[in-house]
Amino acid sequence: MKRFKAFTSSVIGREHVRSGKVCQDSVGSYEDDDMVIAVVSDGHGSPQYFRSDRGSAFAVEVSLRCVREFISSFDLHGSCDSSLLPLSELDDPDSAEQYLHRLEESILVEWSNMVEEDRYKDPFTEEDLAPLSPKYRTRYRGDLYPHAYGATLIITAATERFWFVIQMGDGYAVKTGRDGSTDVALELDPLCQFNISTSLCLEDAMEHFCHVFSTELPAALFAASDGVDDSYVSRELLTDLYESIVIGFGNGFEAGKKKVEDFLPVITRDGKGDDTSMVGIIDVSVIEKIAGECREKRRKRKDAAHISQTSDEPWDGLSEPQGDAADLSEDMPEPGQIQDGSEDTGDGSAAQNEDTAAETAAEPIAEEGDNA
Amino acid sequence: MNTDNLDLRINNADDEDLPAPPKKTMPLFYVVDNSGSMAGDKIQTVNAALEEIMGLLDEISKSNDDADIKIGCITFDTSAKIITKTPVSPADFKYEITTNRGLTALGDALTKLDWMLSRDHFLKGDNFVRPVIIFLSDGAPTDEWESKLKKLSENNWYKYALKFSFAIGKDANEPENKSILMKLTGSKSDELVMEVNNAVKLREYLKEISVVASKFNTRSATTNASEDPEEMAKDVKKEAKKNAQVDPATTGKNKGKDPFGTNW
Known part of the structure; x- marks a missing residue:
């Protein structure tokens, strides 16, 4: 594939090193003349997910295989080969939706098969189960043993005609468009908050896949485990990071890749301390131009920030002098008013998603748990 | 939207540098009853304690x-007031809480x-970790709170x-009022209610809870984020009680008694 190139990079977390844990992230990529695929999977950190490093490795392996087969099943070159599906099948959004759904099913089935086979070849021992709570010991002696392999998954894939991202669990996929704009490609499942994540190991995992599909090709796609986005918790900080990475790729693919590889250890050292992994797909035919546009945007932001810092407006760190009450902002609820979060917080939808709890069913959620 | 962190980093960093992860921020909230009954010794003690605590923090x-x-x-009396519109460093928190004859x-x-x-309000911009919240009250609420x-x-x-609650004085330690303070901690037991x-x-206790909770929580920003907050809070309380200089007398005619009396 001439236009797109993939990179992968992964470092063990500072806290994992400290506690003697293995790296539970896995990454992988595939490239040929027709497609580029890059995948990242993050095994859950709590003690009950004691084979999540294997779970994440299985997830990457089956994803690369299934996505390769999926893309290869389409007639990408208009050859009219009747054994191939016409590309027009993906023009209709509902049809594309169904195809992606089937792809997700195949990934889940093959992952479950690999887990079952692994457990058959290497059964859980009493030593494996001893540190666990009675609840988990019972589960793992029964049918819920896949939980021990629990992992998240983000797949990015691109061809000359379309691209898509498939996601299960936390971590963020980020897209830079050909207009130079950088933003999250997929919003997180609302059930993924704080250290709680959906997972491949859940009984209703199929309900929790998310995806995006488009025929408007990107300049770059990135996906990272939550070791990255938990260290850059706001949308602005995260997109700033990825914009900087795009600028780095403007100096050449290898230079950009090296910059990422050199930087991931900084993230785990100075940030959350978790395993930190990033994969990406770069359109090398346009990235230099896009990087230039991103650089220009940052310069303009820098100039604007400099002007605002030197203005007369004081920074209000403490609202009032001693003894007096603070002024309240205009949208602050008055005494006695019952607050409707969607009304009173201005940007109601963002606040609602981040700050109000999702509905939790009895057992659908995997706790990522201790990342140390 | 507070973009101070973002803009400073753009200003200071080479365009070619990737932005380092910002240092995390642990928000510590005090929700303080300053109703009429807190007047005098109680609110003065709170203010004095907070002044000492800010230095330690x-x-x-x-x-x-x-x-x-x-x-x-x-603070809350007849109505509640947000004293700090934006997060304030301990060194900059120099607020004297006063009381009126309020409810x-x-x-x-x-x-x-x-x-x-909310990340749209107080918790915007910075890389915030889970908060510590300390409630202080000496009596029953007078508005609808449930x-x-x-x-x-x-x-x-x-x-x-x-989350921790302080039940200040006799009224706050009445079973009905104590139960409210217990509910504020999110716990089904009153283990996280400090009777003072x-x-x-x-x-x-206010000093030790503030200091120990801050140490635990800033350390656990990277290691123990998954721990149950109630269990963590209980560990904090255990450590804080060990450190607090309030032991009952161990000898003499007041052996076993609270050496500081029960003034409130």
């Missing part, structure tokens, strides 16, 4: 590579706390926070 913040500590404060609008305080616990607490309990920042009936206990 400043040291912890400066010596900690993982996280800074920032303060949020709400005890806990419900309004909970509403305002819910509003603050529905406000129910709403607040849906806020994940509140849900995952380490004199100035020394209030000062010592």
